[in-house]
Amino acid sequence: MARLTEDANGVYIIALTPFTDTGALDLDSTDRMIDFYLDRGATGLTVLGMMGEAQKLTTEESQTYVRRTLKRVDGRVPVIAGVSSGGFAPMKTLTDMIMGEGAAGVMIAPPPTLRNDQQIVGYYQQAADFLGDVPFVLQDFPLVTSVTIPVSVIQTIIDQVPTCVCLKHEDWPGLSKITALRKAAETHGKRRISILCGNGGMFLPEEMARGADGAMTGFAYPEMMRDVVRFQREGDLARAQDIFDAYLPLARYEQQPGLGLSIRKYIMAKRGAIASAALRKPGASLSKDDIYEIERLIERQTERLQELGQ
Amino acid sequence: MARLTEDANGVYIIALTPFTDTGALDLDSTDRMIDFYLDRGATGLTVLGMMGEAQKLTTEESQTYVRRTLKRVDGRVPVIAGVSSGGFAPMKTLTDMIMGEGAAGVMIAPPPTLRNDQQIVGYYQQAADFLGDVPFVLQDFPLVTSVTIPVSVIQTIIDQVPTCVCLKHEDWPGLSKITALRKAAETHGKRRISILCGNGGMFLPEEMARGADGAMTGFAYPEMMRDVVRFQREGDLARAQDIFDAYLPLARYEQQPGLGLSIRKYIMAKRGAIASAALRKPGASLSKDDIYEIERLIERQTERLQELGQ
Amino acid sequence: MARLTEDANGVYIIALTPFTDTGALDLDSTDRMIDFYLDRGATGLTVLGMMGEAQKLTTEESQTYVRRTLKRVDGRVPVIAGVSSGGFAPMKTLTDMIMGEGAAGVMIAPPPTLRNDQQIVGYYQQAADFLGDVPFVLQDFPLVTSVTIPVSVIQTIIDQVPTCVCLKHEDWPGLSKITALRKAAETHGKRRISILCGNGGMFLPEEMARGADGAMTGFAYPEMMRDVVRFQREGDLARAQDIFDAYLPLARYEQQPGLGLSIRKYIMAKRGAIASAALRKPGASLSKDDIYEIERLIERQTERLQELGQ
Amino acid sequence: MARLTEDANGVYIIALTPFTDTGALDLDSTDRMIDFYLDRGATGLTVLGMMGEAQKLTTEESQTYVRRTLKRVDGRVPVIAGVSSGGFAPMKTLTDMIMGEGAAGVMIAPPPTLRNDQQIVGYYQQAADFLGDVPFVLQDFPLVTSVTIPVSVIQTIIDQVPTCVCLKHEDWPGLSKITALRKAAETHGKRRISILCGNGGMFLPEEMARGADGAMTGFAYPEMMRDVVRFQREGDLARAQDIFDAYLPLARYEQQPGLGLSIRKYIMAKRGAIASAALRKPGASLSKDDIYEIERLIERQTERLQELGQ
DSSP states (O other), X not given: OOOOOTTOOEEEEEOOOOBOTTSOBOHHHHHHHHHHHHHTTOSEEEESSGGGTGGGXXXXXXXXXXXXXXXXXXXXXXXXXXXXXXXHHHHHHHHHHHHHHTOOEEEEOOOTTOOSHHHHHHHHHHHHHHHTTOOEEEEEOHHHHOOOOOHHHHHHHHHHOTTEEEEEEOSSSOHHHXXXXXXXXXXXXXXXXXXXXXXGGTTHHHHHHHTOOEEEEOOSOHHHHHHHXXXXXXXXXXXXXXXXXXXXXXXXXXXXXXXXXXXXXXXXXXXXXXXXXXXXXXXXOOOHHHHHHHHHHXXXXXXXXXXXXX | OOOOOTTOOEEEEEOOOXXXXXXXXXXXXXXXXXXXXXXXXXXXXXXXXXXXXXXXXOHHHHHHHHHHHHHHHTTSSOEEEEOOOSSHHHHHHHHHHHHHXXXXXXXXXXXXXXXXXXXXXXXXXXXXXXXXTOXXXXXXOHHHHOOOOOHHHHHHHHHHOTTEEEEEEOSSSOHHHHHHXXXXXXXXXXXXXXXXXXXXXXXXXXHHHHTOOEEEEOOSOHHHHHHHHHHHHTTOHHHHHHHHHHHHHHHHHHTOTTTHHHHHHHHHHHTTSSSOOOOOSSOOOOOHHHHHHHHHHHHHHHHHHHHTTO | OOOOOTTOOEEEEEOOOOBOTTSOBOHHXXXXXXXXXXXXXXXXXXXXXXXXXXXXXXXXXXXXXXXXXXXXXXXXSOEEEEOOOSSHHHHHHHHHHHHHHTOOEEEEOOOTXXXXXXXXXXXXXXXXXXXXXXXXXXXXXXXXHOOOOOHHHHHHHHHHOTXXXXXXXXXXXXXXXXXXXXXHHHHHOOOOOEEEEOGGGTTHHHHHHHTOOXXXXXXXXXXXXXXXXXXXXXTOHHHHHHHHHHHHHHHHHHTOTTTHHHHHHHHHHHTTSSSOOOOOXXXXXXXXXXXXXXXXXXXXXXXXXXXXXX | OOOOOTTOOEEEEEOOOOXXXXXXXXXXXXXXXXXXXXXXXXXXXXXXXXXXXXXXXXXXXXXXXXXXXXXXXXTSSOEEEEOOOSSHHHHHXXXXXXXXXXXXXXXXXXXXXXXXXXXXXXXXXXXXXHHTXXXXXXXXXXXHHOOOOOHHHHHHHHHHOTTEEEEEEOSSSOHHHHHHHHHHHHHHOOOOOEEXXXXXXXXHHHHHHHTOOEEEEOOSOHHHHHHHHHHHHTTOHHHHHHHHHHHHHHHHHHTOTTTHHHHHXXXXXXXXXXXXXXXXXXXXXXXXXXXXXXXXXXXXXXXXXXXXXX
């Protein structure tokens, strides 16, 4: 299986983990969801992420789910898996399992205990030592991890840790980080790694214009990301932004902390990608009012896209 | 001067504090800014808030600024002032000064040390005791204060503290809180207080539909809030949402943590409301790329509003 | 195997997880350490806790370690295991494994996402539903979990969740919580659960006097806790405090955040309880100066205990 | 008035702010308290600190209190004042007032918004620019500020900001920071600044041995700090530690987060240094049980000191 490289681009979807209404792992929906993502332009998949309810799975379930995912993907696109952990031993065990099943790389968020530049660099050096030659994505998501990674630290990790091949950029929104990293590569000859952006796609046009290579997020309309990435690359910035704007009211709504995953699963179930919108416990559920608002936003979005000839 | 009541509604603008390029308080711009806000539909003003760089003013400057503001407003709309403080004595001194100048009420955010329901209720009871009959706005903004106030606690404060007449709602977005408070008033006969919403207006249509009375935020286009509030009230929800959607790409951009105030001041200076976009130190500044993106979003926004016949 | 009950008392040691110098699980040291604890007065053991580097173990290692521990203990004292987790499914899987091996109960810390009274109560109700009839310890440790649990919430959990049989008290130091819970039991007929205290034993005499049943912590001199608990119970408060005071300079030193576990392991290795003082990565290590200070404190402690005829 | 220099040493007491039972500033007690501190070995005073309830004072009260303090001190020892603030303008106004009254320097804690090395250095550079030639103490207290300052950042500030003449060391306990800073001065020719230690004196013997110049904290028995500093300097480490150990049970008790200031004021009132133990609101108060425990610890402390011939 091909490994993740610094050339990763396009739309790496943060995949859901589908459950049945009673909370069991739903493997049939897993197949259907993967096809749904790939049919709508996913160029990669990221599983076992924060929005994948990874922390609610048992070790055995994680393995079952990853195995099923890789079987269904069948080499069509690279699959990344989140392996963030409080310790390097369980991180390595999970990584070995995942890579053994055929994954392309792993993603590592910093533990919340890291509190300064040196500690962050040291952590990623140690992690990379443990994982050997496995390529990894550095997840920069301060809102959730509470670890702020200055761009100088990211650059140091790029300089010193060759297996760091991709940045999942979701410092909210931290556009200047993209600019700085690209400038370091272009002007100072630094290594250029892949930058894929998160935050539900809420800043994708600006991120692409700054030099990002694509998205790594889970917005329930992957076609938005596919089209924005495509038209940005083709230089049709107006078209990219028109499409983005049409999806923005719903993307904004889906981005609500605490409730976002429930909204995303509701839409994915409505679109037929998964059978049940249920989150595994503990998890939030939607009210009648929430659902009314989502339905209204979807209706308006459809109309707006028709106006745009999409 | 009329005092703030439970009937407060419309658009209470979180006012900027204008500085010159060298960081001095700019009182001429203060006058101009107030006219700008009132000309574009502000039904109230909130000064000395977090986005007003209140913590960067000396006591004397705060007084000068409030006095100038109240003189220029001249009773046309009510003026609220933020008085959040680590102690009740300075809170009371500032409140007395402000009310003496003719303000309509004050706004109080919880100190970050509060850690449970009982402490929060106790804090607002003590604060209200100190402030006497001065009406106040309860600011619910967990992202910044790190204090989460459950809706049951807000209801208890409404029940027990009669001078709490308004909620500045910016639990992100916490739409269910509005629904619960309105239901408590309508179904259980609880006191109905004003709910004005923050977060840069990013959820205003939904908030209004849930029962909010308006906005209390500082988006650089007050006319967006004015129109959304007006059309929502008139029952023309589609029109309200069309206008909202036209402003959303820029509203989203202005809502960036850390950079948002710089963006807001840039736009306000561009629109002629203030002379300088400068923040007082410590404060962020915009890059060339940031400004390019803002200009582009404004241009698209203007076009879209023309399409809508606005 | 007997299950944990509300009568738990004495010294429940938070057990270390011994590793070799190269980071492998050291099962021979595990045996030796258990004998060390039991010989020095442990009336129970708590494994897989925060100070047991639980998060650094793979699932398989956790099982191996728990199995070895239970075999060596061989029913002499009850064994509790930490099962805190981001999801109920992995929590249940770990619990089932542990209880199947013969443990007496589990310990659950609140996840850092809980932010108000109702959420905390709801979380423990859901957890208890998942775990069925397994008795559990509620860990109240705000310094690390960042979740503050008011005493009224603890009381509600006691009232509503019968499988909550013990409180691991380490709200720093929160002596008033013990007083309030005991008063509720004695005066208002509330259920009396076991209260065992943490924080390295730094407040043990006061905690016992307030109504605690013992200690649940890992100070490298279990005999301190044994003696303080014993003399407090026998009413010889002066003797209890004399002994406590003799150990306090070192207990204080061992309680340093970040470095504490390294200090504890150093002392345990020095005392012959484990073979290596090494922490698994990521973990701190001691400097020459640190070790000098520890040695000096131990020497003085020995002298002082001799003066006291201990 | 002499200014604070890199030679500051001995015991800089973090002074209380005395209030009457009804919460008014108590200036007579201020006089008495200052004499109390100076009679027991204070070589400096730090006012308007966190434990001085500075945030509960109005601007006018701060001035009144500082003026009274400086008048009573009358040049006998240097007086430092806390001026930490959300903005540089109010920080400068307070600093100018304080220095104008005759203070020797100011103390600055980092605002909680600082999140990486570069931001911390930048903040202190900007602050120093604003304050001109006023010498300042850098307060390193992560437990309260939530800003972790690596030793490399402290060293950079020492290198680049000549008005930083003293470190208030209370990274809990961060003994290795003292060692590293002293080594940098001795081995690498870096500037040697004063290091005075906080945390209630809980690690004073170790801190002195590592190279600290004294204490800057508010433990209600300044004579403990005076004697430990003196005997450490004279090389009588055993005597220093004996005295320290005698006070440790009470020092530990006084160090309780949330309750510590109430305990300290209780003891200071009991010792006759101030008239009332009252904190200004919002503030904790002691229970009957708390007071019983304090009295018992004082009694035992007195006995132990007599045994030691103190």
